[in-house]
Amino acid sequence: MATRRAKRIEPKFDDGERSPALDLRLDESDRATGSGGAKPRSRPKKKAANSNTSSKTKAPAARGTAAKKPASGRRGKGRRKSSRGGGNGGGGGITRFLRRSVYWTVVAGIWGTIAFVGLLGYYAAHLPPTSEWAVPQRPPNVKIVAADGSLLANRGDTGGESVRLEQLPPHLPEAVMAIEDRRFYYHFGIDPIGLARAIATNLYAGGLVQGGSTLTQQLAKNLFLEPERTFRRKMQEVVLSFWLEAKFSKEQILEMYLNRVYFGAGAYGVDAAARRYFGKSARKVTLAEAAILAGLLKAPSRYAPNRHPKRAEKRAHTVLIAMRDAGFITDREAKVAIATPTAVVSRHNSASENYVADWVMDQLPSFIGSLDEDIVVDTAIDVNLQHAAEESLRQTLSEDGKKYRVTQGAVVVLDASGAVKALVGGRDYGKSQFNRAIAAHRQPGSAFKPFVYLTALEQGMTPETIRVDEPVSIKGWRPKNYSKEYRGPVSLTRALSKSLNTVAARLAYEVGPKRVARTANRLGITSKLKANPSIALGTSEVTPLELTAAYVPFSNGGFGVVPHVIKRIRTASNKLLYERKGSGPGRVVSDADVGMMNHMLRETVLSGTGRKASLGDRPAGGKTGTSQDFRDAWFIGYTSYFTAGVWLGNDDNSPTRRATGGNLPAKIWARTMQTANEGLAVVDLPGSYRPAPEPMPEAVAMDGNDWGTDAPRRRPGMRQEIIPQKQRAPGLLEQLFGG
Structure with missing residues (x-):
């Protein structure tokens, strides 16, 4: 046992700090899809064999004497029921089967619950005391703005600022819940229904095709655990999900999730993703754009709208249908969003404002030292003049650069x-x-x-x-x-x-x-x-x-x-x-x-x-x-x-x-x-x-x-x-x- 424990990779709960390079990507197996994923095709049920035997004439009793008792009381009882049932004695067998199934299901459920609780207790005992548990701080973001307050760039490990839930348009968190965890507001950290559906789907498919993790479980994994696929990690994930649900409200959990989940292309959180793919704040995304962002969570690189627009569009349609089925939007709203084209920013990092942002980041340590929280840097940059200077340089080099053999400028x-x-x-x-x-x-x-x-x-x-x-x-x-x-x-x-x-x-x-x-x-x-x-x-x-x-x-x-x-x-x-x-x-x-x-x-x-x-x-x-x-x-x-x-x-x-x-x-x-x-x-x-x-x-x-x-x-x-x-x-x- 000592050797096995030494090889375990335990979750880290030090002082709430987290490595800036923490990977918040989600495994496909860590999701509970809104509709439970594709429903498994039902197997054709075999018709129960009729237990009724052909009605036969009862043997007459000996004259002047009572009828012989059956050799077995059970058999006799069966005969009596058979005679009462008019020859349909098989109905009693089905009833007994159903009763026994319910009984053993209850027994198995009780023992399974006991075993599950025991396993949770065992793996929870290997975690640090709950008094030491703390949500790691989100890596700080540096928001760099122009003289008029408009955004020039975000700098930091996340690529965007933290946004409060009430600042987001409702359809953005709804899109995430619809496709990832439709019963988010009704479960207690784990979703038994979604988990059962995922198990059935995976058994039918003969492999891991659908995850059963809730948003809370995904958040617990991202905050505390190493990216390993083991039974031990899964049990610890459940324990930590219970802790999150007990300590934070549903709104707080959803806000933490939306600000930390990975959307691909180096974007952690909805604001970074919205700026990366659409060049705007998450506060301003449309319904169609929200569907694209929510669709990224399953596989960010596979559904990236700037690299695979058709695939991303198809995935967004799936999200919109899930939102409609969940009652978040109407059928008309879904159709309008599906028909609405989205403008994706193909080269978000080519703008000259990034030269300013890099210069600002070089100077920050001399002004405030190390960063431990989100900050805003107000600059003297005039956005219109910045764009005019950039355009003037590009236009002149495009027109005359080859003629004069000039490739760069400032x-x-x-x-x-x-x-x-x-x-x-x-x-x-x-x-x-x-x-x-x-x-x-x-x-x-x-x-x-x-x-x-x-x-x-x-x-x-x-x-x-x-x-x-x-x-x-x-x-x-x-x-x-x-x-x-x-x-x-x-x-x-x-x-x-x-x-x-x-x-x-x-x-x-x-x-x-x-x-x-x-x-x-x-x-x-x-x-x-x-x-x-x-x-x-x-x-x-x-x-x-x-x-x-x-x-x-x-x-x-x-x-x-x-x-x-x-x-x-x-x-x-x-x-x-x-x-x-x-x-x-x-x-x-x-x-x-x-x-x-x-x-x-x-x-x-x-x-x-x-x-x-x-x-x-x-x-x-x-x-x-x-x-x-x-x-x-x-x-x-x-x-x-x-x-x-x-x-x-x-x-x-x-x-x-x-x-x-x-x-x-x-x-x-x-x-x-x-x-x-x-x-x-x-x-x-x-x-x-x-x-x-x-x-x-x-x-x-x-x-x-x-x-x-x-x-x-x-x-x-x-x-x-x-x-x-x-x-x-x-x-x-x-x-x-x-x-």
Whole structure:
């Protein structure tokens, strides 16, 4: 006995906790179908053989003497009855048979009950004391909602939130009871009628084709027991069912069942299932949808509506008929539901909101630690803007992705406080969960130049300061313009709007690469920057989120921000756990410098490399960016309300087919920002700056000593190369490869 006990797998009743990976799937043998399943065909009964013998003439008594007594009193008695019955003595045999059958049935029932109770007592004795029994806590769910309260995603082991029974439409629990346990409200944990029918069906079929478990038994198995098919487990299941029925009301048992049962595709509970298959809350499912969900319980993978629609539809019809037979719905309601088509969500996890949800889950531990109950996370996401950004990215890549050999992208939109209003981490979340918006470190190219120009302004230059666009060598490094042509003396405004590499490199070397790096860090760049001369051309890698956040001070008047998406965290009962307060590091750019930067960056959108990002009459500023070999294409820009960043490229870092920041990213940015600013008043960019008339540049000395007006002294190691220059007006190449 000791050895056998050691091999048993006992139910676990520790402190009410349950492994998040607990499998709540139901075995087919664990169900008591509403109608008891298919009724066994009745076997033809053999006609009882007539026990009446042919009526024979009685032997006459001896004359003058009494008739002889029969040798047996029993026989004599039978003869008397036979004579009274007019020759139908077999009726007494049937009566005796029926009486004996009833008697022995009662006796067997009594002894069977005693044996059953004894077995229950035996197996109950192997369970922990009832004082230690507790229903394991349902794995916590994280409900992530947008700024307007609409659902973005659920995260957790169940895939959906817990729903109270009174919040569900009545036809949903009724559908489950009709097909799984029609007498749920009338039994005491086990259903003798359903069990007897299941036994008869299985005996007739010669195998296990129908289960006899009630909803209470299924719940007991899911909550406490290991998924093994043994007599011991079945008896413990019965004991635990009695305990559940004694401790909880029928409504509580039904609610626990509906919130924990497995519906396939990783969905535990009716809410997770409704969202998985129909993209809606369980509170809003129709009668036809409820029938599909209830039909899943028998075999979730076999009747999944997204994989086997015809099979699921046929199973749903069976559920509706069972509901009608049980009196839950009328015949007309059943017919209408059968004729009603259901819209099944085929790709529930491809939406870009999942990138936001993943980011939220990554941050949660730092805010509230471990989870032990359902929580709600309120985010700053604007659902309409999120969808617009996602659609803009997908549409542009579908239209032009093959032409430019671009496969991926990311879009980020922030408001003036740094709150993330939209975040798209890739083209299709269902195919790739990598969040490029927050985790992809790529070279920003010319999109990094505003930090160079801001540093120059802080060192005393102005948008009208003149620099010469010509070949230059800095410690052996020779930056070139994309057009391979040079314009000669130009103002800083024109140099930035046309994204001239030689001028940016010259400025960075003048003010110092380390000072440029400090400026970028001050505005919000958190990635490690290499303070070398090439920093001006964006050779240090950054993420789309941090680069976009670093442009926000140009939009909000010079104040730094910390990009964030979580506004508050609360429990399902509305207890506040966290609420964001404060904005950021304060002013990081002076008002005067903000005005000058906005003057230059607005010119980029009006007449420079970012013309495709123009929003018409609405003032906007921004900068294009293209990394070496066209591997990355960027556009980062802003209005007085929002700042948005777009990145395009390939995950393997392979070159695109000449995709630049001025073409595809600018188009995506414009489409997204049209939606973001829709209905908002047209407001000029912050800062006041009125440019003076551009001075006529003096002739540049061929020895390279004169770099233009407002030039500091030349730094050692830098010289102008005396190379014949081809100066020209903007042409086709400028328009194609501006950034």
